[in-house]
Amino acid sequence: MDQPQGPLLHIGLTGGIGCGKSTVADMFAALGATVVDTDLIAHAMTIPGGPAMAAIAAQFGAPYLLDDGALDRIKMRALVFSDPGAKLRLEAILHPLIRAGAEQEAQAATGAYLMFVVPLLIESGNWRHRLARVLAIDCPEALQIARVMARNGMQEAQVKAIMAAQVTRPVRLAAADDVITNDDKITALAPQVEALHRLYMAISAGMARIPSEDL
Known part of the structure; x- marks a missing residue:
C-alpha cells in the first residue's frame, strides 16, 4: 500500500x-x-455476501460457512491453527482484499x-x-x-x-x-x-x- x-x-x-x-x-x-482497523475490514469481507465469501466457499466448502452465508469463524480458526496450508490458502484470499480496503480507507483519511x-x-x-x-x-x-x-x-x-x-x-x-x-x-x-x-x-x-x- x-x-x-x-x-x-x-x-x-x-x-x-x-x-x-x-x-x-x-x-x-x-x-x-483516522483509524483504519484491518480486523474490521476482514470482518466486512466475510459477512453474508462479502467479497471474500465466494472464494472461501470454493476453496473450503460449505462446512466453513454459516447458514446465512457468512464465514464460520470458529471452524475456520480451528482449521487454520491445525493446518498451515489452510492458513496460507485463507490468507491468499483475504490479504489482497484487506490491503485494498485499508488503502481505500487511508486515501479517504481526514484526521x-x-x-x-x-x-x-x-x-x-x-x-x-x-x-x-x-x-x-x-x-x-x-x-x-x-x-x-x-x-x-x-x-x-x-x-x-x-x-x-x-x-x-x-x-x-x-x-x-x-x-x-x-x-x-x-x-x-x-x-x-x-x-x-x-x-x-x-x-x-x-x-x-x-x-x-x-x-
Whole structure:
C-alpha cells in the first residue's frame, strides 16, 4: 500500500489478543486520528455476501460457512491453527482484499494522522516499511488469557494456541517505537494515549513543513 498524497503520518498499532487494541484505537480516534482497523475490514469481507465469501466457499466448502452465508469463524480458526496450508490458502484470499480496503480507507483519511490497527503487524513482515512508528499495546499474558476467555468464551488452551501463533511479548515490545500498558487500570490509559497523541501531532506538524515532493 502506497502512502497517500501529502505529509500524513502513518502509525501502526498492534498487540497480542486481549491486549485492548480496539479500546486504545477508539481513544486515538476520539482525539482526531483516522483509524483504519484491518480486523474490521476482514470482518466486512466475510459477512453474508462479502467479497471474500465466494472464494472461501470454493476453496473450503460449505462446512466453513454459516447458514446465512457468512464465514464460520470458529471452524475456520480451528482449521487454520491445525493446518498451515489452510492458513496460507485463507490468507491468499483475504490479504489482497484487506490491503485494498485499508488503502481505500487511508486515501479517504481526514484526521490529523493515520493509525492502522494490525494485530499481526510484526508477524506479517509487510507493514513496517509503510509506517513511521509502531505502537504496541501491552499487558501481562495471564491477563490476556483471562480477558479472551471472558470475552469469547474460549477455553484456556484455545487462547494459548492463538497466543503461540503470535510473536512473543518481548519480540513485540522490541519492535515497537512506543508502548501503551493496558493492565486493567482503565483510568491509566487516557494519559498514555494523550501523551502519544501529542507526540504524533508534533511529528505531523514537522512533516507538514516539509514540501510533499521531499517526503
